[in-house]
Amino acid sequence: MTSAVAAGETAIELTGIGKRFPGVIANHDIDITIQAGTIHALVGENGAGKSTLMKILYGVQKPDDGTIKVNGAEVSFATPSDAIAHGLGMVFQHFMLADNLTVLENVVLGAESLHGIGDDARAEITRISEVYGFGLDPDELVESLGVGERQRVEILKVLFRGARIIILDEPTAVLVPHEVDALFENLRRLRDQGHTLIFISHKLDEVLAIADHITVIRRGTTVASVLPSETTSRGLAELMVGSELPSPSTEESTVTETVLLAVRDLEVTDEDGRQELAEISFDIHAGEIVGIAGVEGNGQTELVEAIIGMRHLSRGTVTMSGTDITHWTTRQRRESGIGYIPEDRHRHGLLLDSPLWENRILGHQSRPPSVVGPWLNLRGARADAERIIAEYDVRTPGVGTNARALSGGNQQKFIVGREMSGDPKILVASHPTRGVDVGAQAQIWSHIKAARKDGLAVLLISADLDELIGLSDSIRVLLRGRLVGRFDPQSVTPQELGSAMTGAGDDR
């Protein structure tokens, strides 16, 4: 499979890399050799140390031990600019974008010498965006973009630069299958042109589809190196966790007659008066999970924010158990039992520089166990944060650790645990298992299923079609701000969903 261009040459050689943080050994004795002109995947549990290793390679962090060789020469990067000078580029797991700058400004930043900062760059961005079907407007503010679009901007950034060695840390977490396919096609093309790619994902099928080589990292060190032809996703998962995976159980429907959340004729417009959502109506019953399928950017962000009270409705109503809550504040909604897993954990879910126990209080600042009377109950918050850490298997030294020091997947698990606390009646979940490893994903699913049995109503938004089909009791498709289709997860196939999501077969 390896292309002839640079076959046999070593692009990157990591030997004995080690990195310690207070209370955590993030990396130790890592040895990886990556051939030029190949796609090399890294897999491992949440907190295994993948992102840390990549940040070391990209010059963001310094290793405590070990050596790095790029194209045969030993290097020591003090800052990313050194890495960039050696031809490296990286898509970070958590977006590195400036909200208040436009897509264009974010893309050209640091690479202005390639196409300037004006019309040339705009043309180039539009070109790449078209080739990849990103549909990005170079002059839009990044602030107004949802996670999917932000992810595409990040990928565009690295493509724009044309780095020789490209690190992609979970670039597909919020992309739907056909977007992933388009990306992969282009990654393969880059590889065939001699670029070297490092790819990280928790979606093992993707890894098997794209990678030429796979390295497995467990608890900070490399434990196996396999070829995709020699393994299966189940085999990979077992290498990652070091034991067998539980098999998913099938369940009976628990949908009841009680409508918990009713949305009627909801409409949202943006500042310029353009419709972002229109004619949205649906019910969610107690014990029901309604899945929303769709390519990110078709109104998911707006829908969720409208229900949670973060966005103004220009029309329509939202009712909860028969009470009209259209004009309620977000706090009132949360207090009355709506849990919310935001799409972007860094923008909305966490205070990154606060300890976990403080993050436990976030959004529950008026409810036990975080309060007693008018006071915050610090002990209660700590104890409950401990509970979440245990129940959701959040890998961290303790509740006093800052949220920033957790790996992406562990941050996500903590948020899910928090939002499931206090027995919510309704859960609005955007990409609840984004960046979470297969084991933890199964665990989160079983938590959600258990709560559903007790009458939880869930609005589930996900780019992962297996998750949508596996969890939902009914699936709606959101396309260009409207609900265009309704599917029964018992009978629908991912292909059918996929074509409904792009509007193939109707008006496109």
Added chain:
Amino acid sequence: MLAFIAGGFVLLSAVRVISGADEITSSGTLAVTLTATMPIALAGLGGLWAERAGVVNIGLEGMMIMGTLGAGYVTYHHGVLAGVLGAIAFGMIGGALHALATVIFGVDHIVSGVAINIIAAGIAGFLAEAWFTDLPGGGPTQSPSLADPGKINLSFLSEPASNLEDKHWFLVSDLASVVEMFTKNLSVLTLLGLALIVGSFFLLWRTRFGLRLRSCGEAPEAAESVGINVYRYKFTAVMISGGLAGLGGAYLALVSTSGFQVGQTQGRGYIGLAAMIFGNWRPTGMFMGSGLFGYTQALPFRDGTHSVHALLLVVAGLLVAVAVIQWLKGSRRNAIISVVLGAVFLTWYLTTDIVPADFTKMAPYVTTMLVLAFAAQRLRMPAADGRIYRKGSSG
């Protein structure tokens, strides 16, 4: 933006004709306004540079004080050109201190800025006494009188304009006043200041340097992740910020008055910061804000009791305009509040002939507050403004 300025100008002109308070747009008033505006605008521009790179610079006041001192000392000994450069250099020393503290050592921006203000005031008092006491015409709190940086007169334009102004025609005479403001006794430093404001806009928004600098104020982690040396840009920005504040100080010592005096800045550094916020961290808006402050400072000195009385009518007019805009935007409650307030000002105007002299000194600030409150723009400061950034927090 242009529509707002034009609208405001037409309103002023109309009020002048209705009220007969000719001073509110006279060339004299406008000239004083411009002189009052420039130091504020230079401080504001300094603030803008620093905050666009993510450093809050409340030390502008202190850097401005350093500028007045530098202008005083260097001008006396080496002439006016050196004096202006000296003022910039003195301001930059303050900027360098602030940059060192906030960027390199991670000191809280407010703490460092306030410290600089206190230190600068102390140093200026001390050095003024040491440097100026024994000079002819100097004293422990002031320098000898200093040379002027030079003025530009285009009398072929200013004289006809002056004639037109005296006709007191609606709009035409007011525009003539504006022409006169820019063509008669226009200080070279004013011209320099205006050029710097325009130049800053181009540098910050149209060049790669500017994009990088602004990215450090918006998302330093992202900037670092694409290979930008965040510390260097922040440091540069704060140095430039100090230099601009220093230049503002030079303006005070050389143009507004003709010599250094202790305490001469009178909080203009802070006002500059307010003008920058009013202007939404953008040069044009910042300059408009400064102009507003400058105008309301100038007006009480120009037939104050009548002029400020006429200002009541202007405020009433503005409030009605705000009401219309709010109504069109669909926010009825705000519209009604504006109309009611407008009616109050109108009644006040109609039932009195002058405002009390004491009030004239306060009115500017009242007006400014009202304008600030009702401008109701969506202010958006740089996202990482005031945040301490540590190298290596990318990713």
